[in-house]
Amino acid sequence: MKNEMIKDAALVSQYLDGSESALETLIYRHKQRIYSFIFSKVHDRDVTEDIFQDCFIKVIKTLKKGKYNEEGKFLPWVMRIAHNLVIDHFRRNKRMPKFQSRNDFDIFDVISDGDLSKEDDMILDQVHKDVKNLIDELPEDQKEVLTMRIYKEMSFKEIAEATDVSINTALGRMRYALINMRKVIDKNNIILTR
Incomplete structure (x- = not known):
């Protein structure tokens, strides 16, 4: 052959x-x-x-x-x-933007001093795409809580009310969402931070 x-x-x-x-x-x-x-x-x-x-x-x-x-x-x-x-x-x-967390539930904040170069744009773009793809792979209930928390900046009390669950359930879903994202990141060698 x-x-x-x-x-x-x-x-x-x-x-x-x-x-x-x-x-x-x-x-x-x-x-x-x-x-x-x-x-x-x-x-x-x-x-x-x-x-x-x-x-x-x-x-x-x-x-x-x-x-x-x-x-x-x-x-x-x-x-x-x-x-x-x-x-x-x-x-x-190069001097790249650092990706840091303000608290346990923010995936990243971009801190830069000035305009982003082409390489910076490419990396930042890819990080955003990677995060979105990771979120899309989550079970629906975890994706919903994560999206509300990260992108809509809702409190866990607001999330609990919006999804008709207890605050502890909302917190639990967020925790499992982050655990599942970490597993996918490790399995696929995805680099979101330096």
């Missing part, structure tokens, strides 16, 4: 069974796309090479730990890792 015909998931399995050449095939197959993506963001060949190598070091470590479970979605998973490494690069090398 030619390498082009072997699906990514099969190559991942072969690599996990000890075939180094399966990993080489995966890297070769997706190198151009991942490399081009990284270069389009950092505009520097040396930095692109470093991030590309870091990306596949992270891929190898994750595979060897047995934590990869995105069967059939290898490229999007690797692109996500590359994207996060690009964001890390900008955070390390």
Whole structure:
């Protein structure tokens, strides 16, 4: 069977069974796309090479730990890792807005001194999209409480009244929403803060 015909998931399995050449095939197959993506963001060949190598070091470590479970979605998973490494690069090398919490229930506040650069905009945009996607994955009752608390800035008393539950239930739903979001963040290697 030619390498082009072997699906990514099969190559991942072969690599996990000890075939180094399966990993080489995966890297070769997706190198151009991942490399081009990284270069389009950092505009520097040396930095692109470093991030590309870091990306596949992270891929190898994750595979060897047995934590990869995105069967059939290898490229999007690797692109996500590359994207996060690009964001890390900008955070390390530029003055990035810090993401802090005022209290336990605010996900982040953006503090910046002046205008946001293109990289800042890209990172901030991605953080907002990531948070929205995380919220969309929550069970409906948790999503409702989180949305009211974060985006509508309602108190837990107001949330309890609006949803016809006790304050303790509203607090519990918020707590579970944050726990579930943290699980998704950890599972998918999503970086929301530095």
